[in-house]
Each structure stands twice: as C-alpha cells, then as structure tokens.
Amino acid sequence: MSLVVGEVTAVSGIKISLRIFEDSNQESIFYNGVKYRGISIREHISIQRGFIDIVCLVEGEFLDERNVDAESGRTIYTRRVDVRPIGFIVDGIFQEGVKYMPMIRDVASLLSEPAVARIYGKEGRGDFSIGVMLKEDVAVNLSWARIFNGHLGIFGNTGSGKSNTLAKLYTTLFKQKHEILKDKSSFIIVDFNGEYTEDQILPFNEKRVTILNQKKPRDKLKLSSSHFWDVETLSLLFQATTNTQQPFIRRIVNGRERFKSNPDSLKNFFLKTFERAFSSGEAKPDALELSREIARIVDSQALQNHLKEIKYIFANRSFKSNNGPWYNSDGAGFTESILPILQHIDLDYLDQFDEFLLRAYLQLCSDVVLGYAQYEHIQPVLTRAKASVTELRKVVELTGGHPPSDLLHVISLKRCKSDMKKILPLLIAKSIYAKHKDTVKSPPNKTLHLIIDEAHNILSEQSAREHEVWKDYRLELFEEIIKEGRKYGAYLTLSSQRPADISPTVVSQVHNFFIHRLVNDRDLKLLDNTISTLDTSSRALIPTLAKGCCVVTGTAFDLPMIIKVDPLIKEHRPSSDDVDLEDLWDDALI
Template sequence: MSIVVGEVIAVTGIRISLRIFEDSSQETIFYEGVKYRGVSIREHISIQRGFIDIVCLVEGEFLDEKKLEAEAESTQYIRKVDVRPIGYIVDNKFFEGVKYMPMIRDKASLISERMVGKIYGTEGKTSFCIGTMLKENVPINLPWARIFNSHLGIFGNTGSGKSNTLAKLYTTLFDEKYQALKEKSKFVIIDFNGEYTEDQILPAADKQITVLDSKKGKDKFLIEAAHFWDVETLSLLFQATTNTQQPFLRRVLSGKERFKDVPLKRYVEKVFERVFSTGEAKSDALDLSREIARMIDCDPLEDHLKGIVYFTKDKYFKHGNSTYYNSNGTGFEQSIKPLIDEHVNLNAIDQFSELILRCYLQLCSDVVFGYAQYEHIQPVLARAKSSIAALRNVLEIVDVPPPPHLLHVISLKRCKNEIKKILPLLIAKNFYTNHKDSENLKSPPTSTLHLIIDEAHNILSEQSTREHEIWKDYRLELFEEIIKEGRKYGVYLTLSSQRPADISPTIVSQIHNFFIHRLVNERDLMLLDNTISTLDTNSKALIPTLAKGCCVVTGTAFDLPMILKIDPLLKQHRPSSDDVNLQELWALPIA
C-alpha cells in the first residue's frame, strides 16, 4: 500500500502541479517498517496512472490562497508543488524517459528510499558502491562495466574532493576485480603532484612506481627506441620548423635506417672525408667538424683541426704544417683518417648522444653538398642539445621494454615545467601505440588500456602560451585521437581537472561520464552546459554550492543525473592532497 500525499491539479506540457494534502508535510515517514522521504525540493513522487506509476522529481513549491465563502474574512492556504516526470515504473522496474503523463485528480504517492535506490542504481546487478545519494542517504550501486568502458571526466575546484573520487573509483574497482583484471588490462596514472606514490589505489608493493626527477635521474621511464627515433617525436621535442628543419631530421632518421649495419665510426670517417676532400671547401663544414671532434671526445683530432685554416679567396683548407686538403684526398688520408682510426671509439655511446652526433654529421654532409644552410639548421641543433640534456635524466631508450604492471604510477612532481609538458605526450604515445598495434586486428579488443591523467589541464590546455604552436597542436591532436578513436582499441581516458574550461572542448565533448564536484567559474559552468547533454538544469544549478565530497554524476552510463556523496577513503589510502590543519600547525606548545 502506498502513502497518498496529494493529487494532480494541472498538467502543462511536461510540467505537472500537485496539491499536497494538509497532513503530508512531514520530513520523514516510516510505514510498515519502510522509510519514506516527505515532499520537498529534489524529492521523488509517484503518480498513479492506471497500472503505471509515473516517477516525478519535485522542482518547486508555493502556497496558494483560497477564500472561504462562508467566512468572508477567512483565508485558507493550499500547498502546491511543481514536479517534472523523469520515468515510469512497470512491474516494479524503472524505465527512464517521459512516455506517460498523468491526468487531473490522479493521486500522488511517496516513493520508498529502497525504490529510489533502484531508480538510480543497479540493485541486484552489481555491488560497486562508492557513495550514497546526498538527500536520501541511500547507497547506490553503480554500473561499473559501463563506467570503465568509457572516457571519464572528474572535475571540481581545488579542495572539492575530486582526488578522493578518483582514488575511490579505482580503489573500489581493484578491491572487487583485482584477480580478473590481471593479464587483461593495464592502468597508467600520470601523476603531476606525486599523490599516488604510496599505498593509494593499490599497496605500493603491488604496483610499479616511477618517480621522475629532472635533477637526480634515479628512476627513468623506459621508452622504446622505435618511438624515440621517430620524425614526429623529434620534430616536436626540438620544435623543428616544417619547411627546413623537419626535412633535415627526416634525412637523419632515413640515413640511420639505411645504414643501420654500418658502424658509427665509419660514418664519422666518411663525413670527414667529404669535408676535407671536396674541391670547394666550406668554412661552416670546418666549424662543424671541430664541434664533432669535441662531441666524440677525441683530443688528438680536435688539436689537429685547430691547426687547419680556411682560405676564403680560393676556398681551400691548409694546415699549419703545410698540408693541403683538396679533391685528391691525400691530406685527409695522411692526416685525419689515421687519427680517426686510432683514437675514435663510439661503441659505448648512448642513444641520446648518438642522435645529436648523427644530427651534426648530417648537417656537415648537407653543408658540403649544398643541401642545407648552416644558419637555418643550427637553431634546431641548439634546441636538440638543450632538450636531450633535460630528457637524459628521465628517459631511458630500450629496444624491448619489460612487460608493464597492472598499475603503473608515473610521478612528475620533481620534474621541471618543460619536462612536464613533454613527458606525458611521450608516455601516452608510447602506451597507446603499443596497445593499438597489439589490438589492431581484434574486434572487440581482448585487453584494455586505461590512461588516468590527474590535473589534466596541465597538458590538455589550449590556453598555454609557453610552447610552440606546432607542439601544442600535435599534443592536442594526439589526445584527441585517443579520445575519439581509442574506444575501438580498448583505450580509455580518465581526466581529473580543476579547470575544465582550459581543456580542449573537443576532448571534453567526447567524455562519456562525468563526476562533477563544486565549480564556481562561469567559463567552467558554461563549458559543461554546452558539452554535457545529460546534465539537467536543476543539477547544474547545484554545482556551485556542492559541499566537499559531493558531486553530480551524469553520463551515458546513468539513466538520470544524481547527487552522490562519495565515501572518504582511509587516510593511508587517500591521495596526498589533504588540507593543512592550521589549528594544529599553529598551536602553541603546551608548557
């Protein structure tokens, strides 16, 4: 038996007005051991239309006056509420959407808290619970399969509880599905603030933690050589211009591939032979040769090159010992080749140094043949040397990396800002490309990759002015490709940010499900309004006033938007982002 509290008095479009009976204004009602919530804003009411129960949400209430004819001066006040239909119940099962509308005088009844849980949750289907409904305090079981089979957005101002929500989602997932996830899925957290490097989500012993440090270089991210020796990657790392510097880098890589079986020492020897056996000597080639001698740490060769003079008028090289270097090659064969054969050893050179060396050798060869001008290419070499110096402490190039762990946390807390811009791109590209190649011919995919980016506005912003436009375009294009095309390969993004308006609108519009904490900036609210089709007006109006830990949950995995209060994690499992307790910090010592 239901508790009747009112009746329909008006139906206008999808707006329904109810008259509430005088004795139906209690806050909470217990009936036959079942708890019901009274009639108030954002509560749920059922309207009986035959054998159908139309479920409505209370959106407003007001008092109406009624003059009594018997007593001219007497006024009776009638409580009325406006409700909006959100679905209907048939055979004790809820269906979302407006299909039936009531008629005048249809009765309105309260809905039990258990039925509210069925409306919003997945009672009896899953036990995946991370919190309770804010008003009803009813635990809600979320459809975990539909949540993690989608791109997620967790947004909220600093201190609103978004880090706890992110950690709670994945902590609950691993608590319930740990054994099933092994060998089938990989989770990668790009952690800008070092919040997940201890026992968060999984115990530290059960996950791989890589703490990158721009200065000390203790831990390093292992990147495949095939991904590093890539013209797009190098062009972006070194901010190469499209028309001159990028084709130069392409020649460097094509030469490496074409002569991969030729020792690097022989390549050095061949370039020096071109420089000092040409019929028309180039002064820039001499300067580059001296720089190459310094790079390969060959003091005898460096000392010899210092004695070579370039004669501008007749364009030839001559050493102080009267040795000429011309097209007959005798000067090179007698003076330079023996020094290279005896003193140059490049067997132990790392791949970073090899890249810079190959760039200088290629430029030296291009200058001799007239393929490039020194002043056009030199800027990209300067940037390359600077970038390699920064990357050397955080990257290690390997041919075949070890198998990835189930959960890999990569902390960028100790990295410089320039590294924080570069590394997430390389990391995401590395994991995405490998997974894409492994799943390319499989439909549906047999494994999944979940990229979790905390403070995502750091790398997905369109507003940044500290980087080259080419770099920014490619960075956004990569993540836009992942969020657009990743689903078919089983790649999913989880983005957490305190400034969603800074993130590319293309990326935000492709997110399927949202956990939205308190946001007060008008640009952030406008972005959500323009990109989230499932966010209703009332839920949006609550966002600026949400309490800490509360969030609006909406998206394709949920029939209706709902307000959840996320359960707080224990201190040892919470992300390292707690507020400072100033009362404790500034407390005077007890005498």
C-alpha cells in the first residue's frame, strides 16, 4: 500500500504542481518496516495515472495560500511543490523518459528507498557498488559492463575526491572481475604525480610499475623500435616542420628501410657520405662542420683530430689539410688520408638513438653536398634531436619486438621534466594503440584501457610554448583514439581538475562522467555544451558538492544521480591526501 501525500493541482508542459497534505512534512517515515523519505528538493515521488506510476523529481517548493479556519481562527498554510517527470513504472519495471502525464486531482505517493534504488540500479550492493546515493543513503549497483565499455571522464577541482573515485572504480573492478580480465584486457595508467605506484588498485606485486626518473635513471619504458623508426613519431619527438624538416626525416627512415637487409648498410652510408664531402669538385663548408659533428657522434678521436686540421679555401672552393693534401674531385686526398681512419671506426656499438643521430647528420651532409637541402633549414631539428635523445635515453629502451602486455601497468612520470611529460604519454598512447589495432580481431576479442590522470597536461589546446604542428598532432592522436577506438575495444579514462583546458572534441566523445565539485565558469559551460544527459537540477549542484560526492551521468545510466563515493582505506588510496597541518606542526613543536 502506498503512502499518499498530495494531489496534482496544475500541469503545464512537463512542469507539474502538487498540493501537499499537511501531515506529510516529516523528514523520514517508516511504514510497515520500510523507510520513506519526506518531500524535499531532489526527492522522488510517484503520481498514479490509472495503472501507471509516473516517477517525478521534486525541483521546488513554496507556500501558495493562507486561509483562516472559521471555527478555530487558526491560520492554515498550503504547501505546494513543483516536480518534473523523469520516467514511469509499468508492471514493476522503470522506464526512463516522459511518455505519460498526470491529470488534475491525481494522487501523489512517496517512493520507498528500495524503490528509488531500483530506479537507478539493482537494489543493494551487488557486484559493483562504489558508494551510496547522497540523499537516500542507499547503495546502488552500477552496470560495470556499460561503464567500462566506453570512455570515462572524472572531473573535479583539487581536493574534491576525483582521485579516490578513479581508484575506487578500478579497485572495485579488479576485486570483482580480476580472474576474468586476465589475457582479455590491458589497463595502462599514465600517472603524472606518482599516486598509483604502491598498493593502489592492485597490490604492488600483482601489477607492473615503471617509475621513470630523468635524474636517477632506473626503470625504462620499453618501446618497440618499429614505433621509434616511424616518420610521424620522429617528427613528433623532434618537432619537425611539415614542409622541410619532416620530408628530411622521411628520407632518413626510407633510406634505412631500403637497405636494412644489408648488414653493412650504415657503414657503407658512412663511407659514401665522407667520400662525397671530400671528393667533390666544389667543396661545401657546411659539409666540413657536419663531418666534425659526425666524428663526435661516432666518438673517434683520430677522426676528430684529423678534421681539425682541414680548412676550407675560399679561392679554390676546396678543402686542404695543414701541411697536407688537397681534397678535391680526384679523390686522392680522401683515399690516402681520411679513408684509412674511417675503415677502422666501429659503428656496431651504437644504440638506436645514436644511429638516428648519425643517419641524420650523414643525410644532411649528403644533401648539402648534392644540393638537395640547405643547412640552415634542417640544422634546427638536428639540434632539438640531440637534446631530446640525451633525455630520451634515460627513460626509454628500444626493443626488437612488442613488450609483453600486463593486466595493469602503471607508468609514473613524477620524476620527469615537464617537456618529457608531454612527449612520453604520446609515445605510450601511439605505441600501445597501434599494437592493439594490429592484433585485435573484429569484433574485438580483447580490450585496451588507457587511464590518464591529470589529463589536462597533455590534452590542452591552451599551451603557447609548443609548436602548432606538434600541438595539432598531439590532439589528433587522442582524438583518433576517442573517436575510433571503440571499434577496436580501446577506451580512454580521463581525470582532470580543469576539463575546460581539454579539447572540447575529446570531452564531447566521453560516454560516462563522474563530476565532482567544479566552480570555474569555463568548466561549467563546457559541461553544459558537451553533456546532453546532465539535467538542470544536477548541474546546479556541481559547484556546491561536498568532498567525495559527484554527479554521475552518461550513456551507462538511465538518469543522472548524485552519489557519495566510499573512501578507500589509507593503504589503497592514491597518494594525494591533504596535509594534516595540525599533526605536522604540532609534531614540529614537540
């Protein structure tokens, strides 16, 4: 039997007004052992229309009339509320949407807490529950299959609890589904602040943790060499311009690929380039400078000493060694003095980073001699490459094949410099997404989940310190994953305290949102423009949400709801807790 608390007095569009009976103002009501919540803002009621129960959400209340009782002289106030229909119940099953509307004098009844829980999910904690509904204080079992079968966005100001929500989601997932996820899914966390390197989400010994440290190199990110020797990757790493420097890098990669079956291809290229430079009919002074740099790369002191003695003679447009031979088109000087030194240089010890630098300088030297390129146009990208290779070598290891996939792999960038924090996530995303696309079947037989904490660091459109080409490529890569990744079973989870800094294209493709407190107008406007499932009343609560509370909405949820996420125990929480100044300063005084 339902608890009747009022009746319909007005219907205008989808706005419904109710007159609430005077004896229905209690905060909580217990009836036959079942708890009901009284009528207040954001509470739920049902309106009976024949055999249909129309479920409504309370949006406002006011006192409408004031009458005086003729017999007692007591003033009577009539309480009225405005409600909005959110769905209906037929044969005990809730369906979202406005299909039926009530009529005047239809009665309104309270909904029990278990009934409200059934509207938003299965009653009770069940398999997948991360918290309770804020007002009803009842646990809701979320549809984990629908949540993780799409892109996730977890947004909130610092200290609002978003890190706990991210960790709680995946901790619950692994706790409930750990065994069935093995060999079927891979989860990679790009951790900018080192918050997940201990026992968070999974115990330390059950996951792979890679801590990248540029100051004290220890762990290294394993990257397939095939992904490194890629024109787009190299152009991205060294910020090559589109019209001149990127075609130059393409010549390097194509030349290596063309002759890779020849085990002495690099040595032959090395010898041929020096022969061109020092047997040319018209010597190029830039070629001499490049040759000296090549000698430093191969670490040949003999070659460096010999090249120091060579000077460019403007009158003859030739090279000449001090008290030595001329280097011109007859080739005698090169064959007699330089070639013997070159033949004794061993290039096999070079790693692939040094090989790229060597090939780049050899290619530029050859291009300058043949007139295919101008030194001043290409030299800036080589300068950037030298600087980047030095830092990359500290944190990246190039391997022959694809690194093995782990169920959960945490990659910490806390000890990396800011420029490397932009480059490494792109290398990670590009390599694992390309590998996943190449190996997955159709329909997908396995899934890839890339989790990016503090996503505004790499998905921002606002950075003015980077080249526009590099920024465009960075955004295009992640936009491709978020647009096309679902077909291949590849999904993104983005956590950020500034969603407005993230590309609107990326945010608009997110399927499900967990929105904690946000107060910035730009952030709130972005949510208004990109989240179609966010209703007005839920949106209005976002700036005032308490710590740990969030608005949950998206394709996996029939209706937006406000939940309070259960805090994880200290050992499993991300390392992002607030500092307790009382304990800190009291201990200091002691």
